[in-house]
């Protein structure tokens with residue numbers, strides 16, 4: 660049996676949802692050697708999450724990989740792909756490949772994540788979203804205001820059960836919650852779980868509210884230095900025992916593991932596991948906070964939701980009003 664991330668044999672063509680219509684250009688299809696029965700030479704990579712870069716390895720030499728500068732840096736640093744395999748696309752830049760013009764816009768997902776806009780020689784425009792977190796601000800982005808012939812949408816939470824509050828609200832709630840819990844106390848530390856890349860925003864929101872630094876491992880610092888701006892990087896300290904906020908692996912945010920973060924000066928720990936999986940329609944933010952003896956707290960985050968998807972197609976009036984208030 661093939662490993663899920665192995666490279667597939669040449670007779671297996673990239674599936675239609677990874678191929679831009681009328682071209683041989685693929686998105687997040689590094690496992691595939693063929694496109695429409697021919698050799699694939701152009702690979703667009705939306706962001707540095709393993710379910711999107713699978714098939715990438717240090718000796719990759721099947722073609723050119725197009726990505727944002729942070730995504731390319733992460734692939735070179737973490738996987739060892741040769742830097743010359745990449746053609747990076749800067750924000751606002753338009754490149755041309757086989758007669759198709761390609762540009763990027765932020766996907767509002769993890770650092771470096773982009774959506775690709777393809778303008779093919781037949782005059783049609785196609786949008787590939789990668790992993791995108793919709794926000795009402797996107798309605799005002801000129802790059803997205805023209806019509807698209809095709810929108811490639813891959814959303815984790817495209818189920819009516821999930822209808823999340825705006826991310827800004829959840830970040831603010833968590834930051835205020837921590838500020839309240841820590842008011843007048845010096846014995847509490849906050850641990851935020853994160854992916855190798857992704858979920859950092861919660862740690863930054865809390866640290867900014869508390870006016871403190873964030874402690875990270877050396878490896879995490881190296882990875883984030885490849886994709887964060889200087890202002891955010893300046894908030895990070897490597898293995899700093901005095902930081903009130905720590906950013907660590909999501910797997911450690913469990914009741915039976917949080918004890919490892921305790922110290923004599925900080926015997927109380929608040930742990931955040933930013934995930935949308937535990938979310939169900941109708942729950943309010945306050946109701947998803949759970950405490951256990953180990954002080955574990957579950958916190959809900961936001962991705963594209965059915966409500967938001969409807970918004971991009973044509974909203975109901977009451978939703979419009981609701982969003983105006985949110986903005």
Ligand SMILES: [Zn+2]
Nearest residue numbers: 706708768790
């Ligand atoms: Zn992702």
